[in-house]
Amino acid sequence: MLVMSDINKVYQTELVQTHALRDFNLTVKEGEFIAVTGPSGSGKTTFLNIAGLLENISSGDYQLDGQSIVGLSDKELSRLRNEKIGFIFQGFNLIPDLNLFENVDVPLRYRGFNSKERKQKIEHALELVGLASRMKHLPSQLSGGQQQRVAIARALAGEPKFLLADEPTGNLDSLMAKQVMELLEKINKQGTTIVMVTHDAELARRAERNIQIVDGQLCDFTMYQGGATANEQEAIA
Amino acid sequence: MFSYYIQLAIKSLKSTIGTTLLMVLAIACGIGISMTALTLNHMTGNNPISEKSDQLFAVQLQSTGSSSTWSTTDNVPEQLTYQDATNLMRALPELKHTPMYKTGFSVRTLDPEFAPVLRSSRVTTRHFFSMFDVNFLYGGPWSKTVDENPTFQVVISEELNDKLFGGGDNTGKEIFLNATTYQIVGITESWQPKPKFYDVNNGAFQSSEQLFIPFVLSSVYELQSWGNNNGWKEERVNNYQEKLASEILWTQYWAELPTKKDQDKFSQFLSGYVSQQQKLARFERDDAKGIIRNVQQWLDYNDVVGDDSYVLVAVSFMFLVVCLVNSIGLLLAKFLRNAPHVGVRRALGASRGQVFAQHLVEVGMLGLLGGLLGLAFAYFGLSLLKNNFDGFDFVASMDITMFLAAPIIAVSATVLAGIYPAWRVCTTLPSIYLKTQ
Structure with missing residues (x-):
């Protein structure tokens, strides 16, 4: 599903060169649920941005669903992102001027579905998160947990193979966090691959596999249910 | 996608109604003045036979x-x-x-x-x-x-x-x-x-x-x-x-x-x-x-269209440029304030080109609104000339060319002016805004 080989990401300013990721190797199998942990500034967000095709790599190779992203144009990357990847953010990132229906509609618009298909997919996604009855509400009329569920519905509406979640429960109380986590587990069981960045060790333990990034490198991992790949073994060694 | 961009533009313009009105007013003033001068020049420069x-x-x-x-x-x-x-x-x-x-x-x-x-x-x-x-x-x-x-x-x-x-x-x-x-x-x-x-x-x-x-x-x-x-x-x-x-x-x-x-x-x-x-x-x-x-x-x-008429047109278009520069400032501020939403759209699959097009459609709508209001201003200006000064009876009135030119000039000029703000917002890295939302 996702294969990162010898990825390096360097941020260059006039005075400083920062290695956000160094010789980063990771393979994520289809259907896995992986938790990514690590201290602040370790490179988790850079990893997530690169995995989500929001940032280019400085060197190395990244294959998403069998396709190398190296050398792709912005248009091709956007298309790939739209079709293969769903995003869930800590701050929900719903567009405040759009109601729930319109928020979930955003990725579908860029996919080019017709209005009938879009309506069907939006209603299905909102039903999945239990908010179908509130599709005309604005995000500001919902609680934090509900907003995150809408964000999940938006991420799932286009039926991506791969879900990237950046601290999805970071802004939620424990009850809401539990509900969101259960929802993610349900989605994963239905076959969607999930990579979740979290600081919460308890949430991380609920994932199939737990990897840790320190100083831009994959330095440790724990298998709860699955197993490490040869690449990762090599990377750790 | 064009109809979607129009829907988004309407929502965006409504959501910042004060700024929208300011921009429309600025464009309308520029268009009103320039169209008044251009109409006088056009009508006086007409070859009637x-x-x-x-x-x-x-x-x-x-x-x-x-x-x-x-x-x-x-x-x-x-x-x-x-x-x-x-x-x-x-x-x-x-x-x-x-x-x-x-x-x-x-x-x-x-x-x-x-x-x-x-x-x-x-x-x-x-x-x-x-x-x-x-x-x-x-x-x-x-x-x-x-x-x-x-x-x-x-x-x-x-x-x-x-x-x-x-x-x-x-x-x-x-x-x-x-x-x-x-x-x-x-x-x-x-x-x-x-x-x-x-x-x-x-x-x-x-x-x-x-x-x-x-x-x-x-x-x-x-x-x-x-x-x-x-x-x-x-x-x-x-x-x-x-x-x-x-x-x-x-x-x-x-x-x-x-x-x-x-x-x-x-x-x-x-x-x-x-x-x-x-x-x-x-x-x-x-x-x-x-x-x-x-x-x-x-x-x-006989110098029917005097040099001063051309100078007046040039000055009025310079005024339009000033109005547009003001609008660019407002547009840039507005677009960059909405950059986090652009980041979300980029993350959800919008390409740079689509974001650029979306913003240009919004700019075009602003131009159209400014152009229509400007047309009303020009009509008012020409009526003032006609009613208060002799010799303007037949030149201070818009023909179909001028009537159509006003919104076209307004949209073209505004879109041209809006290219920079739209380009700025579409070239910002989405990842920067996704964390800061």
Whole structure:
């Protein structure tokens, strides 16, 4: 599903060169649920941005669903992102001027579905998160947990193979966090691959596999249910 | 996607209604001012008879004294003396050419209850109507005989016909022009060339006349000119007959010369006429000459669209640029404030091109709103000119070209101005904003 080989990401300013990721190797199998942990500034967000095709790599190779992203144009990357990847953010990132229906509609618009298909997919996604009855509400009329569920519905509406979640429960109380986590587990069981960045060790333990990034490198991992790949073994060694 | 972009643009404009109004107002002010100036320039620069522009020629003669100077670029007067006009009129009968001048009458019907109205009149020959494509509703021009033998016949305009009789075919009826009765032989369709090219010397943007009477009546009826009378010679002019024989310049002269051969023939005739007048010691100058200019040359020669009109257009467009620069600032602030939402859209699959297009559509809508409001401002500005200043009746009004140009200019200019803010927002890294939302 996702294969990162010898990825390096360097941020260059006039005075400083920062290695956000160094010789980063990771393979994520289809259907896995992986938790990514690590201290602040370790490179988790850079990893997530690169995995989500929001940032280019400085060197190395990244294959998403069998396709190398190296050398792709912005248009091709956007298309790939739209079709293969769903995003869930800590701050929900719903567009405040759009109601729930319109928020979930955003990725579908860029996919080019017709209005009938879009309506069907939006209603299905909102039903999945239990908010179908509130599709005309604005995000500001919902609680934090509900907003995150809408964000999940938006991420799932286009039926991506791969879900990237950046601290999805970071802004939620424990009850809401539990509900969101259960929802993610349900989605994963239905076959969607999930990579979740979290600081919460308890949430991380609920994932199939737990990897840790320190100083831009994959330095440790724990298998709860699955197993490490040869690449990762090599990377750790 | 275009309809989606329009929906998003409407939402975005509504969500920041204050900023939107400011931007629309700024664009509208710029468009209103520039369209007002452009309309005046466009209407004054119009060639009202473009299809015959190369066939109709204004005639000039350098008949002034050797020490006289004139305000024209080549020092040749725009008008002719009455004696030159009548001399030319009698020559080359195979070609259409006509003298003319402006006069006016108190007009009334034979109905004693009818209150007289004052109307300007053109004194000319029957050729005037066919040369300048003046169409008739009823009847037609007077005959050749009437051009040669003074007869009290008149052609009136549709407007005057409505005023006098309430419309209808009234040819054959008589009306009073001052105290003399004239028989109506023709009623013209409404005719208002803009500018009034055949007599720019007496006001290029005045109304066309509503009465036309035979030129031959001038000498017997002593019709005074309502236009400019330019004298250069010290001479005794105590009565009308002395005026007719004087060197006072007060008539206009036009010829229709459809072919090069006709033009050469007429020019040759003019040269001969000038030589003859030099021999008679009437034309004193060694460089005396006859000149013909077609309509466009005539309008340019008379500076109908003055340089100040172009300067005004340039200044007004500079004002539009200032308005647009202000709008760019507001747009940039607005777009960058919405950059986090752009980041979300990018994360969800929007390409840079799609984000750029979305913002340009929003800018285009702003331009359209500004253009429509600007059109209203321009209409208001032109009405103010029309109602408060003389000579703007026919130029201070928008034709369909200007009406369509306003929103097109507004949208184009705003989209052009909006390229930078749209480019800025679409090139920002989405990852920066996704964390900061």
